[in-house]
Amino acid sequence: MHPFQYQRTETADQAVAAVAQDPAGTFIAGGTSHVDLMKEGVLHPSLLVDVSGLPFKQITAHEGGVRIGAGVSNTAAATSADIRQRYPAVSEALLAGASTQIRNMASMGGNPLQRTRCPYFRDPTQACNKREPGSGCAAIGGYNHVHALFGASAACVATHPSDLAVALSALDARVQTLGPDGPRTIAFPDLHRLPGDQPHRDTVLAHGELITSIDLPAFSGRSHYLKVRERASYAYALVSCAVALEMNGSTIGRARVALGAVASKPWRVTAAEALLAGQVPTEPLFRAAADAAFADARPLEHNAYKIPMGRNLMVRALLETNGLQPLQGPAGTAFAASVGGVAGQFAVPR
Ligand SMILES: Cc1cc2nc3c(=O)[nH]c(=O)nc-3n(C[C@H](O)[C@H](O)[C@H](O)COP(=O)(O)OP(=O)(O)OC[C@H]3O[C@@H](n4cnc5c(N)ncnc54)[C@H](O)[C@@H]3O)c2cc1C
Ligand code: SF4
Structure with missing residues (x-):
C-alpha cells in the first residue's frame, strides 16, 4: 500500500x-x-x-419522511422500525448486500459511493479508463458478463454495484451535502453519472463534497426490492429491481421502477412508469411494462442474458409489490437465501 x-x-x-x-x-x-x-x-x-466520528448518526422524522444521517450504519438503517415499515425496499436492499459484519461497519454515505465491481477496474495490470483515464477499456473486448445494458459509452461499460442506491432512486430520495461552496441538495437519481468520455467521475459530487444525510420523502405506498445473484448470499447483483407503487383506488396512481446492475447508475425506467400509471394492475400489464423497460437495452458480447432475467425480475417485483403474488422466500432476494440475521421477518405492508 x-x-x-x-x-x-x-x-x-x-x-x-x-x-x-x-x-x-x-x-x-x-x-x-x-x-x-x-x-x-x-x-x-x-x-x-x-x-x-462526525455527528451524522441519527435517523429522524423529516418533512413527513425520514432523514438518515450519512454516518448511520447499514445495519441500523436496515433494522430501523420506521424504515422497515414505511420504506421496506430500503431495508430489503441493504439486507441483500454484503454480510452482517460488513453492514455493521458500512455507512449510508459510503454505500452509494462504492466503486464499480468491474474486474478490470480492480486489476491494476488491466487497461481501465475509470482507474486511469485514457488507458483504454479491457472489458469491451474482454469478458463482459456483469457489465451494462444501458447508458454505456465507448470509454466504459461498467455498472454501479450498490443495492441501496437502486431503492433510493426508486423512492426519489434526496442527498444532502456540504461542499467547499456550502450545502446543497441532490435528487438521488441525479447523483451518479453516465460514463461518457469521463468514466473516472462516478458522481456529480465535487472534490471535498461530503454527504451529510439521505432524505426519504413522505411515501404511503408500497415498495419492494429484489436481486438476482450468482450465489444466494454475499454476492453482487446480476440484475436487481426496486419498485415504489402508490395506488389510487383500484388503479395505479404512480409507479416508480429502478433497475440495478444494468448501468453506471440506478436505471429509472420512465417509459415503463408512464405505461403503468392510471392502469388496473394485472400480470399482462406488468409484462408490457417490463418489455418497455428493456426495449432500449444494448447488450455486449456476454451479458444478453440480463435482458430476459431483468424482465422476469421486474414482473415479479411488480406482482409482489402490488400483492398479486405473495412474497417468495426471504426479503431482498429472488432466491431463498440468507441475507442477514433478521432476514425473513419482513413483508411488504398490505
Ligand atoms: C465482500 C464484500 C461484499 C459486498 N457485497 C455488497 C453487495 O452485495 N451489495 C452492496 O450494495 N454492497 C456490497 N458491498 C459493499 C459495501 O456495501 C460497501 O463497501 C459499503 O457500503 C461502503 O460503506 P463504507 O462506509 O465502508 O464506505 P468507505 O469504504 O469508507 O467509503 C466508500 C467511498 O465513499 C466515500 N465516502 C464515504 N462516506 C462519505 C461521505 N459521507 N460523503 C462523501 N463521501 C463519502 C469514500 O471517500 C469512498 O470513496 C460489499 C463489500 C464487500 C467488502
Ligand atoms: S468497463 Fe469501465 S471500469 Fe471496467 S475496464 Fe472498462 S473503463 Fe474500466
Whole structure:
C-alpha cells in the first residue's frame, strides 16, 4: 500500500476543508470499500479524512419522511422500525448486500459511493479508463458478463454495484451535502453519472463534497426490492429491481421502477412508469411494462442474458409489490437465501 496520512476531524467543515485542499485527499467512513481498493493498488490517496466520528448518526422524522444521517450504519438503517415499515425496499436492499459484519461497519454515505465491481477496474495490470483515464477499456473486448445494458459509452461499460442506491432512486430520495461552496441538495437519481468520455467521475459530487444525510420523502405506498445473484448470499447483483407503487383506488396512481446492475447508475425506467400509471394492475400489464423497460437495452458480447432475467425480475417485483403474488422466500432476494440475521421477518405492508 502507498503511504498516506490519516486524519480525524470533529466537524463537517473541518473534514470538507481538509479534503478540498488536497487533490489526492479523500473521505473514509466504514472503510469497507475504500481500504480494499487501496490494498489492491487501485486507489492511492495521500490523505484519508475519517468522517466516522462526525455527528451524522441519527435517523429522524423529516418533512413527513425520514432523514438518515450519512454516518448511520447499514445495519441500523436496515433494522430501523420506521424504515422497515414505511420504506421496506430500503431495508430489503441493504439486507441483500454484503454480510452482517460488513453492514455493521458500512455507512449510508459510503454505500452509494462504492466503486464499480468491474474486474478490470480492480486489476491494476488491466487497461481501465475509470482507474486511469485514457488507458483504454479491457472489458469491451474482454469478458463482459456483469457489465451494462444501458447508458454505456465507448470509454466504459461498467455498472454501479450498490443495492441501496437502486431503492433510493426508486423512492426519489434526496442527498444532502456540504461542499467547499456550502450545502446543497441532490435528487438521488441525479447523483451518479453516465460514463461518457469521463468514466473516472462516478458522481456529480465535487472534490471535498461530503454527504451529510439521505432524505426519504413522505411515501404511503408500497415498495419492494429484489436481486438476482450468482450465489444466494454475499454476492453482487446480476440484475436487481426496486419498485415504489402508490395506488389510487383500484388503479395505479404512480409507479416508480429502478433497475440495478444494468448501468453506471440506478436505471429509472420512465417509459415503463408512464405505461403503468392510471392502469388496473394485472400480470399482462406488468409484462408490457417490463418489455418497455428493456426495449432500449444494448447488450455486449456476454451479458444478453440480463435482458430476459431483468424482465422476469421486474414482473415479479411488480406482482409482489402490488400483492398479486405473495412474497417468495426471504426479503431482498429472488432466491431463498440468507441475507442477514433478521432476514425473513419482513413483508411488504398490505
Ligand atoms: C465482500 C464484500 C461484499 C459486498 N457485497 C455488497 C453487495 O452485495 N451489495 C452492496 O450494495 N454492497 C456490497 N458491498 C459493499 C459495501 O456495501 C460497501 O463497501 C459499503 O457500503 C461502503 O460503506 P463504507 O462506509 O465502508 O464506505 P468507505 O469504504 O469508507 O467509503 C466508500 C467511498 O465513499 C466515500 N465516502 C464515504 N462516506 C462519505 C461521505 N459521507 N460523503 C462523501 N463521501 C463519502 C469514500 O471517500 C469512498 O470513496 C460489499 C463489500 C464487500 C467488502
Ligand atoms: S468497463 Fe469501465 S471500469 Fe471496467 S475496464 Fe472498462 S473503463 Fe474500466
